[in-house]
Amino acid sequence: MTTIDAVSRGLMLDSLKEYAKRRIPFDCIRELDRENEFPAEILKEMYDPGVLGVHLLLIPREHGGLGGGTVDIYRVCEALARIDLGIATSVFATFLGTDPLRVGGTEAQQRKWMRKIAEEKLLVAYGATEADAGSDLVNLRTRAEQVVKNGKLAGYKITGNKQWISNGGVADLYTILALAPGGPSWFLVERDATGFSANKHEDKHGIRLSNTAGLSLDDVYVPADQLIGEVEGQGLQQAQAVFGYTRLMVAAFGMGAGCEALETAVRYSQQRIQGGGPLSQKQGYTHKLIVPHAVALEASRAYIHAIALRLDGEEHGLQTEGAIGKYYATEAGNNAAEDAIQALGGYGYTRDFPVEKIKRDVKIACIYEGTNEIMEMTIYRGRWQEHLKSRGQYYIGMAAELDALHAQNANVGADSAALGLRALARILEDCRAQRLTRHQNVTFKLGELIAAAEVAANFCKTAAAKEYNEGVRMDRACCEAMSRVCARETAFDVASQGIKLVLGAGTGSAAELSQAVSLVEIEDRQRGVTEDKDLIAAKLNETFRPR
Amino acid sequence: MNIVVCIKQVPDTTQVKVDPQTGTLIRAGVPSILNPYDHFALETALALKEKTGAEVTVISMGPPQAKTVLRLALALGTDRGILLSDRAFAGSDTWATSYAIARAIKKIGKADLILCGMMAIDGDTAQTGPGIAQQLHLPQITFCEHVAVSGRKLTAKKLMDGGHEIVEAQLPALCTLVLPADYKPAFPSFPEIAAAQEKDLELWTAADVGADENLLGLKGSPTRVDRVYAPPQRARGTVHQGTAAELVEKLVCILKEENFIKC
Numbered sequence: 001m002t003t004i005d006a007v008s009r010g011l012m013l014d015s016l017k018e019y020a021k022r023r024i025p026f027d028c029i030r031e032l033d034r035e036n037e038f039p040a041e042i043l044k045e046m047y048d049p050g051v052l053g054v055h056l057l058l059i060p061r062e063h064g065g066l067g068g069g070t071v072d073i074y075r076v077c078e079a080l081a082r083i084d085l086g087i088a089t090s091v092f093a094t095f096l097g098t099d100p101l102r103v104g105g106t107e108a109q110q111r112k113w114m115r116k117i118a119e120e121k122l123l124v125a126y127g128a129t130e131a132d133a134g135s136d137l138v139n140l141r142t143r144a145e146q147v148v149k150n151g152k153l154a155g156y157k158i159t160g161n162k163q164w165i166s167n168g169g170v171a172d173l174y175t176i177l178a179l180a181p182g183g184p185s186w187f188l189v190e191r192d193a194t195g196f197s198a199n200k201h202e203d204k205h206g207i208r209l210s211n212t213a214g215l216s217l218d219d220v221y222v223p224a225d226q227l228i229g230e231v232e233g234q235g236l237q238q239a240q241a242v243f244g245y246t247r248l249m250v251a252a253f254g255m256g257a258g259c260e261a262l263e264t265a266v267r268y269s270q271q272r273i274q275g276g277g278p279l280s281q282k283q284g285y286t287h288k289l290i291v292p293h294a295v296a297l298e299a300s301r302a303y304i305h306a307i308a309l310r311l312d313g314e315e316h317g318l319q320t321e322g323a324i325g326k327y328y329a330t331e332a333g334n335n336a337a338e339d340a341i342q343a344l345g346g347y348g349y350t351r352d353f354p355v356e357k358i359k360r361d362v363k364i365a366c367i368y369e370g371t372n373e374i375m376e377m378t379i380y381r382g383r384w385q386e387h388l389k390s391r392g393q394y395y396i397g398m399a400a401e402l403d404a405l406h407a408q409n410a411n412v413g414a415d416s417a418a419l420g421l422r423a424l425a426r427i428l429e430d431c432r433a434q435r436l437t438r439h440q441n442v443t444f445k446l447g448e449l450i451a452a453a454e455v456a457a458n459f460c461k462t463a464a465a466k467e468y469n470e471g472v473r474m475d476r477a478c479c480e481a482m483s484r485v486c487a488r489e490t491a492f493d494v495a496s497q498g499i500k501l502v503l504g505a506g507t508g509s510a511a512e513l514s515q516a517v518s519l520v521e522i523e524d525r526q527r528g529v530t531e532d533k534d535l536i537a538a539k540l541n542e543t544f545r546p547r
Numbered sequence: 548m549n550i551v552v553c554i555k556q557v558p559d560t561t562q563v564k565v566d567p568q569t570g571t572l573i574r575a576g577v578p579s580i581l582n583p584y585d586h587f588a589l590e591t592a593l594a595l596k597e598k599t600g601a602e603v604t605v606i607s608m609g610p611p612q613a614k615t616v617l618r619l620a621l622a623l624g625t626d627r628g629i630l631l632s633d634r635a636f637a638g639s640d641t642w643a644t645s646y647a648i649a650r651a652i653k654k655i656g657k658a659d660l661i662l663c664g665m666m667a668i669d670g671d672t673a674q675t676g677p678g679i680a681q682q683l684h685l686p687q688i689t690f691c692e693h694v695a696v697s698g699r700k701l702t703a704k705k706l707m708d709g710g711h712e713i714v715e716a717q718l719p720a721l722c723t724l725v726l727p728a729d730y731k732p733a734f735p736s737f738p739e740i741a742a743a744q745e746k747d748l749e750l751w752t753a754a755d756v757g758a759d760e761n762l763l764g765l766k767g768s769p770t771r772v773d774r775v776y777a778p779p780q781r782a783r784g785t786v787h788q789g790t791a792a793e794l795v796e797k798l799v800c801i802l803k804e805e806n807f808i809k810c
Contacts, residue, residue, distance in 0.1 A: 004744070008618065011618060012737050012740050018732075018734045049737075049738050053737040056738055066737060545562070545564060
């Protein structure tokens with residue numbers, strides 16, 4: 001639960017943007033990117049409570065922090081991603097690195113280490129991944145052996161290698177996952193521990209301002225009170241417990257980076273005159289390269305905000321929702337950046353303009369914190385259980401809610417979203433009846449369709465809400481048009497791709513399946529989509545004017 | 548010493564455009580900011596606070612969302628924040644606004660120094676500060692770049708055409724501040740912002756400051772805005788290219804043709 005209100009949050013974001021404008025303008029970031037250089041001084045300054053103190057947001061108030069909640073932190077993640085995703089990753093690594101401590105640390109451990117991180121401005125790194133253990137941590141090879149002195153457990157000696165560790169070469173403190181006799185466990189390891197070393201900074205495709213390095217641990221001794229939670233074997237549960245939250249932060253990265261690329265393209269398109277007028281006035285340009293991404297990014301924002309509010313409330317875990325947010329928003333951001341290069345033409349392909357860098361950077365959001373294919377699997381697993389438990393009624397119930405919403409507000413496309421959810425329920429049921437989920441590609445594709453249908457349904461609810469969340473910059477008419485486009489196109493995708501999936505892997509009649517998913521009715525709802533896209537394009541041009 | 552700083556929330560006019568057809572401001576997506584002149588006035592007050600231990604009160608008149616700029620002021624180190632907000636204030640011009648703020652300053656009580664931005668970037672009138680001084684019958688020094696206080700004596704460095712003027716006054720007095728060259732407004736850190744959230748922000752209505760409603764809003768405003776429009780763009784100049792010698796020759800020809808020179 002956060003104690004920070006929307007006004008304070010807005011002021012924090014303003015301070016962050018102002019700091020970035022002065023200290024790390026684009027020219028500076030471009031140079032650091034070219035040199036593959038981690039801006040240590042900038043990070044220390046951002047952690048300095050006299051300048052920004054950004055890391056204090058993740059530390060509870062009782063331990064000297066500001067006790068930021070999920071909404072606060074995702075908004076900061078989004079703003080950081082707009083500045084530079086490498087810097088954002090470095091800050092996020094501290095967030096992530098402290099998570100095992102926050103979730104599983106004893107009261108004494110939290111008091112000691114959280115306060116130390118707050119006061120000493122420590123950069124933290126999260127050391128889980130190994131060469132053979134990425135999303136599949138069962139193959140963990142790093143070992144922690146007990147050291148017993150005078151018949152009493154005194155500490156552990158840790159040996160192993162870690163890979164792809166953000167802040168790996170620059171952190172002051174590491175949380176290291178290692179296999180103890182009682183099972184996988186998290187340990188706090190300080191940078192100067194004997195036997196501990198960091199490898200070279202990786203030469204990466206993007207996020208080059210973020211230090212990424214492997215770690216070597218050779219008989220690194222840590223006292224017993226640096227085993228997080230002081231009970232062995234809790235490591236995987238502690239890691240799992242925060243996936244809903246941490247993946248939502250990566251979702252915010254995808255959304256933030258994508259929005260920055262999109263806005264750059266919208267501003268550029270109003271100045272670039274071709275064929276007698278600005279590109280921003282040409283449907284062939286806007287309806288292909290701009291509007292679809294604006295819709296997907298706004299749908300992402302609505303979803304991330306809704307899940308963040310739930311996490312700040314009484315709900316815990318929300319791992320499937322975290323995976324949906326991460327999958328949808330990072331794909332949206334990656335696609336928006338890709339098309340922003342196209343939208344800027346030759347300029348977009350040069351390093352003088354920011355979009356090619358954003359594209360290189362944002363790709364990582366589809367990879368780290370669980371690849372998007374792992375997300376598809378996670379989403380499928382979570383919702384498949386719901387489908388079975390409810391005897392196929394899970395999405396039917398959700399569709400009924402959307403129908404009720406449509407009766408109150410016919411402007412947001414909730415009727416189309418309901419059709420999409422019913423189509424999804426039918427596709428899932430066909431997959432069950434024909435046992436099609438024995439094909440892995442079917443399960444992954446179902447994960448994708450589930451994410452799209454749920455995000456579209458949530459977008460309708462957000463667009464119909466009396467008040468919009470603080471991140472929304474478009475007006476009501478535009479948000480409603482975006483929601484309609486999203487609901488209509490998603491319903492069509494779910495129905496048509498679902499049919500393709502079932503017929504491709506199983507048996508049945510295309511005509512019967514089309515009827516069962518109401519394909520014609522869904523096609524009928526596509527009327528007016530072009531007009532809605534015209535309105536969205538015009539509103540984007542009005543909102544993001546050339547600077 | 549008690550210092551009162553008058554501040555205003557304004558649209559970031561660097562991002563505002565006028566719709567040429569309707570003549571109205573296009574506000575879509577335009578963020579609201581603390582008027583930069585007021586920001587400098589606030590920083591001037593906070594610097595005086597540091598030197599003299601003065602208490603700084605910040606006051607703003609506006610809709611409820613204007614509390615954002617008061618929070619910013621509190622985060623930067625202001626002791627007290629007051630928002631004047633009431634439907635009765637809606638539509639006030641600079642004179643009615645000066646009246647309302649002057650009433651609020653009277654209610655605050657002892658105010659030794661009142662600092663205002665020279666103007667707000669949304670209206671560019673530069674009238675509200677002088678209006679407040681007039682309403683309170685105080686001496687005023689406008690266009691100040693720097694303000695110093697020694698005992699009850701105020702010394703201000705006032706910007707003039709082509710130079711500066713050093714002006715002294717006895718407190719209480721009012722100064723309006725211009726922006727120094729390359730001014731970069733201070734921004735608060737995250738902990739300062741969080742601490743400001745804990746400070747009280749007072750909300751005062753027209754009745755709270757004992758204002759006569761006939762002197763507020765449209766009724767109390769002698770000014771009427773006829774229309775707002777973007778000035779028509781001037782025709783582009785002509786660009787000539789060539790060597791220095793060629794250009795000089797060309798320039799002399801043009802000056803002759805236009806009868807600016809004879810030879």
